[in-house]
Amino acid sequence: MTTLMVQGTTSDAGKSTLVTALCRWLHRQGVAVAPFKPQNMALNSAVTEDGGEIGRAQAVQAQACGLAPHTDMNPVLLKPNTDIGAQVIIHGRAVTSMNAAAYHDYKRVAMAAVLASHQRLSAEYPVVLVEGAGSPAEINLRANDIANMGFAEAVDCPVILVADIDRGGVFAHLVGTLALLSESEQARVKGFVINRFRGDIALLQPGLDWLEARTGKPVLGVLPYLTDFHLEAEDAIDTRQGHKAGELLRVAVPVLPRISNHTDFDPLRLHPQVALTFVAPGQPIPPADLIILPGSKSVRADLARLREHGWDQALARHLRYGGKVLGICGGYQMLGRTIADPHGLEGAAGTSSGLGLLAVDTVLEPEKQLRNVSGRLFLERAPVNGYEIHAGISTGAGLERAAVILDDGRADGALSADGQVMGTYLHGLFESSDACTALLRWAGLAEVRAVDYHALRERDIERLADQVEQHLDTGLLAQLCGLRENAHA
Known part of the structure; x- marks a missing residue:
């Protein structure tokens, strides 16, 4: 050997x-x-x-x-x-x-x-x-x-x-x-x-x-x-876009101090019809069709930082003008009503008020949820594959309108009644071509070109x-x- x-x-x-x-x-x-x-x-x-x-x-x-x-x-x-x-x-x-x-x-x-x-x-x-x-x-x-x-x-x-x-x-x-x-x-x-x-x-x-x-x-x-x-980055965020022409969907991702799994956005960065902007700390969120709150290793601390930058007000303004908001994993938790960390897993024990855009409450538990999953989006019933890595357990009325129905029978995430705000625990959802197409169409792109991310990799x-x-x-x-x-x- x-x-x-x-x-x-x-x-x-x-x-x-x-x-x-x-x-x-x-x-x-x-x-x-x-x-x-x-x-x-x-x-x-x-x-x-x-x-x-x-x-x-x-x-x-x-x-x-x-x-x-x-x-x-x-x-x-x-x-x-x-x-x-x-x-x-x-x-x-x-x-x-x-x-x-x-x-x-x-x-x-x-x-x-x-x-x-x-x-x-x-x-x-x-x-x-x-x-x-x-x-x-x-x-x-x-x-x-x-x-x-x-x-x-x-x-x-x-x-x-x-x-x-x-x-x-x-x-x-x-x-x-x-x-x-x-x-x-x-x-x-x-x-x-x-x-x-x-x-x-x-x-x-x-x-x-x-x-x-x-x-x-x-x-x-x-x-x-x-x-x-x-090639998927181990840590540093890859911001390269390449030349793109025609109608582009504007997507903004606020970069939080403990952003995790930012590789979620590689399929968007490489998509020929998406203009992806990573918003640096202290910078204003630019006009966008879709704002995505990413995963976080320290959700409550990153939520506090989001508010310090005034990004919560930018989200509210974005929604008033008809924009869409998606939260992934920690970003999904931020969209809810409360985030409780009774065991002090990510910092001092306590509870933080969420952004209140989805009717869910999250409690961080010691046992981390680790799963490779598949299912269908609520949007267009599009098939999706992804993976879960999270300590939070989310409950509430918002789950009655789930973002994803998983093949194991569980409901994942939530979609607001007006259809503008969505949250999910699924990382990698943009890697599924049909799911990516459905999400981009939901965000406002009329004619979407399907891209096979796995073939690109x-x-x-x-x-x-x-x-x-x-x-x-x-x-x-x-x-x-x-x-x-x-x-x-």
């Missing part, structure tokens, strides 16, 4: 992208491969087939491998709920919340979970491709590290180091990172990949030659900057594998993956 790890010189250097690319490249060759990330810090998560919660990047990597997501693929997930604290999820289940200092000591416990998951995956798959987190050269985090070299040393695996040339300073990033590692860690680095290059590769070659001579390590290749490319995963074929040393990669030396060379 072989484990190969991809680490990056910085956050967003291209670790997730490269692991996804390598997963599909191996899957194309009929190699049984699984993705793995020991520790992830992100508010974008997915529900697995075994009913747990992992980072969305690992769910996409599972798709690249032709697998259903499993909690062993991301055994430790940290979901920040304050600037210095996070909910700790082990093997898909929330076990506690703690501040950063306390978690630093807890890493010994977390490492046991990491190694157990890796052992199970290694027993089932010939190749495990591992994604690091942040940078291995973060000196303050090296003690008890489980996310980068600490893990690589524990399982004795080789490492590829990736850097983003589009940021600038790529040679300093690579050489500097290597210099800050111990001798044994430096020996683990078997080569470099440079990501997001634009221009004439001949002009870069002298730098590549210098890098190899300076470090004694090979450059496995240079990946080009891909335009019109989409599959297309771009294939594009990534093509880049491996064209631009990386596949012979050396095959060796590092434990395959024949001439495999796919």
Whole structure:
């Protein structure tokens, strides 16, 4: 069994992208491969087939491998709920919340979970491709590290180091990172990949030659900057729109401090008939046809911030002019009458008044609801698939006019009597083509072009594998993956 790890010189250097690319490249060759990330810090998560919660990047990597997501693929997930604290999820289940200092000591416990998951995956798959987190050269985090070299040393695996040339300073990033590692860690680095290059590769070659001579390590290749490319972001919000023409539906999403699962809006951002605006804190909500309140990891605190920005008044004005409002998960809870947190799960225990736009009341309970679901929207009876990740239980008269009737017989969400306000717990509802079409028509777009979001994601995963074929040393990669030396060379 072989484990190969991809680490990056910085956050967003291209670790997730490269692991996804390598997963599909191996899957194309009929190699049984699984993705793995020991520790992830992100508010974008997915529900697995075994009913747990992992980072969305690992769910996409599972798709690249032709697998259903499993909690062993991301055994430790940290979901920040304050600037210095996070909910700790082990093997898909929330076990506690703690501040950063306390978690630093807890890493010994977390490492046991990491190694157990890796052992199970290694027993089932010939190749495990591992994604690091942040940078291995973060000196303050090296003690008890489980996310980068600490893990690589524990399982004795080789490492590829990736850097983003589009940021600038790529040679300093690579050489500097290597210099800050111990001798044994430096020996683990078997080569470099440079990501997001634009221009004439001949002009870069002298730098590549210098890098190899300076470090004694090979450059496995240079990946080009891909335009019109989409891969779900692990954390940072992707605001790229691309060129759009004709009648556009204006959609605004207020960005709250603890916004979660903003990947919900990727299908809208990529839709050719939607102009999507993420409204930054302190900015006014622009004129829109549809305002969507997103999910939140700290619903009551984010609701208070929404009011501080005057966005509640903007919502009221938007509705007076006939606009539509949709709330997803935490955003749905905000639309109701009250949000109670009697156990102090997301902050100080207490109750907050909601926006009062839907006749529902929510109580946060310790047991998180984690489900992959399917059903039909109230709108046009459109089929929809999605997933639930929430601690809140919502009740009230508003549920009598449910937004979604699920196949398991449950009613989800609510639609106001005037049809202007809707709330649902379903993440990913815009990924269903029929549901997306119905929702855009409800929001005011007369003629909607159907878009297959899953086909777009599959297309771009294939594009990534093509880049491996064209631009990386596949012979050396095959060796590092434990395959024949001439495999796919």
